[in-house]
Amino acid sequence: MGNRSIMLLTLVLVALAALAVPGESQSPIKIGVIEPLSGPVAASGNYVRMGAEIARDWLNAKGGIGGRKIDLLIEDNKSDPKEAASAAEKLIVRDKVPAIMGAWGSSMTLAAMPKLEEYGVPMVVETSSAASITKRGNPWIFRISPPSEMEALGLEQYVDKLGVKRVDFLAVNTDWGRGSIAAFGDMLKKKGAAVGVAEYMEQSATDMNAQLTKIKATGGDTLFLTTAVEQITLVMKQAQEQRLTRKVVTTGGSSSPTQLIKQAGAAAEGSYHIVFFMPWFPEAMPDGKLAKAFVDEWAKRGHPFEGLTEGFRGHDGIATIAEAIRVAGKDDPKAVQEALWKVSLMGVNGPIKFEKDGPAGKESGQSKPSIFVVQIRDGKVALPDFLAKK
C-alpha cells in the first residue's frame, strides 16, 4: 500500500534531516567523550563516563571555565574501532569540540588517532595501555594512564617482597593482555624469576578450565592475571574448583577488588591487585581530600562502589582538559594542545604532568601516574601483607 511506503519514506527523510541539524549553540565549552558504552566492556566505559560527569559538575559548580559552562558530548564507540573513528569525526567536524577524552580500548584509540592528526584536535587518553599509542609520533595524543611497561616498573620494587620465583601468565587475548604479558615478563626476567606458560582467553570466554589445567601442571608459584573484573571473577572461581593454590597478581587496574569480593567470595582471598586508585583508603592517595570527595560524590549519586577503580579516570581526563582550556584562555584545539604541555594539576590518581614520549619532533604526551598494590585479606581490601609494617 502506498501509505506504508510513504511512512517509510518519511522515516528516511527524517533520518536524513536529523543529519542536517546544525550543531549546538556556541556558548558552553564542549568536550568530546568517546567510550565503549555498549558491548562486552560496557560497564567500564560507563564508569569512566560517570567519573567524567562528576568532574563536569564540580567544574560547573565553580563557574565553569572563564565563566562558561562545560558540556560533555558523549559518544558510544561500541567497542568497534570503526565506530571510534566515526565518533571522533562527528565530534570534531559537526560539534567542533576543542578536545576529546577517549577511547578506552587501545585499538579504539589507535583507530581515532588519524582523525586527530587530520583535523588537529588533541585527545586525552584515560585508559589505553598499548605502548604504541604514544610512540607513533602523533603530537595530539596526551595519555594519563600508564602503558604496561610503566605498570611493570611500578611493581618492580615489590617483586622480591612478593617472593615471585616461577611465574605463569593468563591474559585476555587483546592488545592489553598481550602487552601486559610482554612488559611484566621482561621485568620479571630481569629480576631473576622464571617464566612458565603464557595462556590466553578470548574477551567473551567464560570457561577457562582448559587454560587453568595447563597452568596447574607447571608447578609455578605465582599467576599474573590480566583481564577485566568479570573474567577475573570466573578465573578465580574456576581456579578454586580446580584447587589451584598459588599467588595471584592482577594487573591493569580493571580488577575492581570490591566487585571481586562480592562475586568470587573466598576464591579471591589472598590475591594481589595493581590499581591506580584506592577508594578504600582515599586518604592514602596523593591528594587525600580530593580522593575522599570523589568517593563521597560517587556514593551520593548511587553509583556502585566497585566502579570507582575505573571511574576516576573519567574525572582526571576531564579535569586535565579543563585545566588546559583554562591555561590556553580559549577553546581552540591548537591552543589547547599547546596548553596541555604546560599543565600541572592534581587528579584523583595523583599529579598529572606530561612528558615527551615518542619520535623527536612529533612527541606525544605521557604522564607518570601513581601505581598501587592492594590485597584481598579476610574478605576485605587491605594494604598488602608485605607492606603491613609501615
Add this chain to the structure above:
Amino acid sequence: MTRVGGFFLAVGALTLPLWLQSPYHVHVAIMAGIFGVLAMSLNLLLGYTGQLSLGHAAFFGIGAYTSALLTLKLDWSFWPALAAAVALAGAAGLFIGRLALKLRGAYFVLVTISFAGVVSLVSINWIELTNGPLGLPGVPAPELGPWSLRTKTAYYYLVLAAVALSYVVCRRLVRSRIGRALVALRENEPLAESVGVDVTHYLVLATVVSAAMAGLGGSLYAHYTRFVSPEVFLFTYTVTMVIMVVAGGKGTLAGPLVGAVLFTVLPEALRAAASWQWQMLAYGLLLILLVFFLPRGIVPRLAAAFPGRR
C-alpha cells in the same frame, strides 16, 4: 530505473561533495560507498544464488589485511596492493566454493561462519604476521601518479568509481548466461541440473566474484580508515551487510546500494538524534518496523509502485 532518472542520479553522485555541508557528511558518503560495494558482493550470493554467506566479513577482512600488509611491510604502492587484495579474497572465495561444493542451505551457511571464525582467530593469534589485537596503524593513503588521494573528496571519487565498477560487474554477470544459470540454481536446482546446467561450477564462480568484490571493499576500507585490526572480522559487519541486502531488496541490482546508504546514514543520524543509551535500541526497533512494512525490501516495493523497466 529510467534513463532520465539514472542520468540525474549519476550527476548527483558525481557532484555530491560540492553540495554536502561538511567533511563529516563526505565521510558518511564514503562509508556508504564502501558498504555499497560489500552489500553488492553479498547480494551476488544471497540474492542471486539463494545461498547465504554469513562469513562474508572474512573476505572483507582478508582484502583489508592484504592491502594493509603489502603497503605497510613490503612498501607496495596502493594499486597493485588493491589488485592483490581482490585476488587473494577471490582465492579465498574459490577455496570456500570448492569446499562447499555439495553443500547447500544451512550447511553452506555454517561453512562460511566457520571459515570466518578461523580467519578471525588467525588474525588475532598470528602476531608475527598481523600484529594481533594491536592492529596495523598507519596504513598509507593511495596515490594516483603525483597526486595523493588522501583528501576526503579525492577518496570519495575513488570509492564512487569502485561502486560503479562493482555495479557494472554485477549487472553484466546477472544479465548474462551465468546470471540465468544462477537464478536457475536458486529457483530449482534439480531441474537446472537435469537440463545440463553445471550448477556447482556456477556457484563456485559466484562465490569467487562475490569474495573478490568484498576484498575490494576491504582494501578501500583499510586505506581510508588507515587502521586495520581483527575487529574487521566481527560478526556485526556480516550482519550489517545482510541487513543492507535484505532490507534494500535482495536479488535486485539497486537494492544493496539503497540498503547500504540507508543503513550507513541511519546509525549516524541516530547518533545525532538520540543520546547514546537509545541509539542501538532504536536501530533494532526501526529494523523490525522496516521488515514489517517492506518484507521484500525497499527496491522491490518501489518497483511495484512505479511499474516499468527495472
Add this chain to the structure above:
Amino acid sequence: MAELLQHLLNGLVLGGTYALLGIGLTLIFGLMNVVNFAHGEFYTLGAYVSFAALALAGIDFFAALLVAIVAGAALGWLCEVTLLRPLRNESIDTTMLVMIGVWIAMQNAELLGWGGVAKSIPHPFPTAPLVFGPVAIAPVRLFALVLAAGLIAASWLTIQKTKLGRAMRATFQDRDTAALMGVGIGRIHAATFAFGSGLAAAAGALLGPIFLVYPSMGDLASLKAFSVVILGGLGNLPGATLGGLLLGIAEELGAGYISSGYRDAVGFVIIILVLLFRPSGLFARQERIA
C-alpha cells in the same frame, strides 16, 4: 591422565549446555525454518529473569529457574504470534532479518534496563568442589549437568511420545496434510517457538550462577547453537544433543592440548571437516535441505 580426565569432565559440562541450546534451536531452525539470531537473547533473558527473581523478589533458587523457563517460553510465544506469523509466507531471509532486529532490540533493552555491569546470581550450593579421584567438579556445575540432561530427556519424550510432539512432527513434515488432519498449524508454530525459547532460557538460568550475567552473553551462545544444530542435522534432537556434547569436549581438548588462543578455532575446524565428509551432519540419515 588426570589432566585428560579433567578436560573431558569440563567438556562434558560445557557440552551439556551447548546441547540444551542446540535442541531449542534445532526445533526452531530445523523444523520451523526460522534463522533465529535472537536465540542467544532468550538464553540471556533466562539468566536475567532468574537473577531478578532471586536477587530482587527473593524467590527460592529452583522456583526462579522455573520462572525463567516460563518467561522464555512466554516471550517466545509472543514473538512468534506477533512477528513471525504475519511474515510466514515471506522468504527465510525476511524472517531472519526480523529476528536480527529482535536480537539488537532485546540486547540493547537489557543494556538499558540492567546496565552493563555483570550480575552474579547467588546459588544455594556449597562452593567447595566435589572430588572424584583425580578430577574435581563444583556442585553447581554438577547440578547444571544433571538438570540439563533431565531437560533434554524431557524434550525427547515430549517430541516422541506426546500428542503435542506428534502434532509438531506432522506439521513440519507436511503442513498441508497435517492441517487437513485437524492440526492447528498456528498453535503448533507458536508452541514450537515457545518450547525452543524456553529451553534456551533454561540454559541461561542454569549457566548464570556458574558464570556471570551481562547483556552480550548470548552472542557466542547463538553462534555455537547454530553449529550444534547443523552438526547434528536439522530437526534432529538426538543429533543436536550429541553434537553439543562433542563440540564442548572438542573445544576443551583443543584448548588444553593445542592452544588456548585458538580454542574456538578447533570447533570451527571440526565443523568444516565434518561438513566436508558428512554434509548432512554427523547423525542425520541423508537429510537434504529443499
